[in-house]
Amino acid sequence: MKQPDKFQLRTETKEGKCIVYVSGELDLEVATQMRAAMAPLVELTDRELTLNLRDLKYIDSTGIGILLSVLKARNAQNAPFTVEAIPPTIKKLFDMTGITPFFTQKIV
Amino acid sequence: MNAMKATEEMVTLQVPATAEYVDLVRVTLYGIAAKMGFSYEEIEDMKVAVSEACNNAVLHAYGNPATGTTAMAPDEQPRMEIRYIKKEDALSIVVKDEGQSFDAVAAVGAPQASPLMGKSIGEINPGGLGLYLMQALMDQVEVHSESGTEVILTKRLVRSEETA
Numbered sequence: 124m125k126q127p128d129k130f131q132l133r134t135e136t137k138e139g140k141c142i143v144y145v146s147g148e149l150d151l152e153v154a155t156q157m158r159a160a161m162a163p164l165v166e167l168t169d170r171e172l173t174l175n176l177r178d179l180k181y182i183d184s185t186g187i188g189i190l191l192s193v194l195k196a197r198n199a200q201n202a203p204f205t206v207e208a209i210p211p212t213i214k215k216l217f218d219m220t221g222i223t224p225f226f227t228q229k230i231v
Numbered sequence: 232m233n234a235m236k237a238t239e240e241m242v243t244l245q246v247p248a249t250a251e252y253v254d255l256v257r258v259t260l261y262g263i264a265a266k267m268g269f270s271y272e273e274i275e276d277m278k279v280a281v282s283e284a285c286n287n288a289v290l291h292a293y294g295n296p297a298t299g300t301t302a303m304a305p306d307e308q309p310r311m312e313i314r315y316i317k318k319e320d321a322l323s324i325v326v327k328d329e330g331q332s333f334d335a336v337a338a339v340g341a342p343q344a345s346p347l348m349g350k351s352i353g354e355i356n357p358g359g360l361g362l363y364l365m366q367a368l369m370d371q372v373e374v375h376s377e378s379g380t381e382v383i384l385t386k387r388l389v390r391s392e393e394t395a
Contacts, residue, residue: 128254151286152250181257183282184364188357191347198352212275219367220360221347 128180132160140171146178149186157189165193168202177208187220194225240317248292248311248328253285256313263315264322267388276368277324277386283361284326284382285311291330291380321370321387329379 130147141164149157164172174190190206197204206226209217217223235241244259246252257278264274292309314325345367346359365372371385 148254150250150282151253151289154250181278183279183286184357184361185286187360191355191357195352195355212272216279216364219345220364221345225347225352225355 130156132157134160134164136170139169140173141167142173142175144175144178146180148181149179149189150181150183151185154185154189157186158192161189161193165196165202168197168200171203171205172197173205173207175208176206176210176213179210179213182213182216184220187216187222191222191225194222235316236318238319242315242317244313244315245310246313248289248309248330250286250289252311253282253289256285257282259313260315260324263317264386267317267322268390269322269386269388273386277322277384280365280368280372280384281313281324281326283365284324284384285313286361287382288326288328288330288380291328321385323383323385325381325383327379327381 128148130149130153131145133144135142135144143161143164145157172193174193194204214223217226242259242263244256246255260277260281261274264277269277288311292311309329312325312327314323314327316323316325345363347355365382365384369384370387371383373383375381375383
């Protein structure tokens with residue numbers, strides 16, 4: 124059976140940049156998978172880290188919590204972290220929780 | 232709590248209190264709320280709020296709310312019950328678990344602003360975000376902790392007169 128909302132994560136590395144594409148539903152069920160995938164990438168401080176949310180359908184507070192911890196870890200190491208292509212429904216939640224200003228500190 | 236009125240209809244869903252079932256709770260919510268005439272945006276809001284209540288139930292049942300990790304299942308599988316109560320002018324969703332109550336005191340002292348507001352990157356942490364989102368996205372949030380925890384989320388249905 125096709126599962127259009129199933130969480131998927133794909134990483135693209137090129138020219139000193141690392142772009143992570145997440146799609147589907149980023150929630151409690153996949154939190155462990157997401158944390159495990161991001162952990163080694165966060166440590167690559169000589170590369171720009173970008174999270175592309177274009178195909179993300181849903182996020183909950185667990186997912187927002189993971190983004191927060193990536194943000195904090197990158198910030199502590201003075202390494203760039205960008206979140207791009209945020210869909211409107213997800214942007215609304217980011218605005219509501221007040222996380223948006225932390226993401227937009229770096230202009231893309 | 233009040234008994235149900237004659238004009239109310241209830242759909243009950245009982246599922247294992249695991250993260251794997253929260254999406255089923257969302258899908259069911261979508262079906263009921265769409266049939267009642269809620270807008271896409273209202274349904275999206277409710278999906279997040281109901282999922283947050285379920286996440287709490289799952290974390291009570293198995294895990295450690297502080298770290299957000301889920302622990303090994305005990306012998307007897309904990310369950311959670313979701314009651315969708317269709318009212319004339321509102322939808323209430325009751326999420327009930329058998330676990331230890333989460334911070335009911337924090338729930339009563341409803342945060343008016345996000346726990347992230349006005350903080351620096353060094354200070355922020357995700358604690359309390361789920362509860363804040365429930366309150367921000369629903370019209371009413373009640374938390375009862377007697378045997379287990381019961382979270383009641385209510386969204387009013389505002390029908391536009393012009394649309395048929």
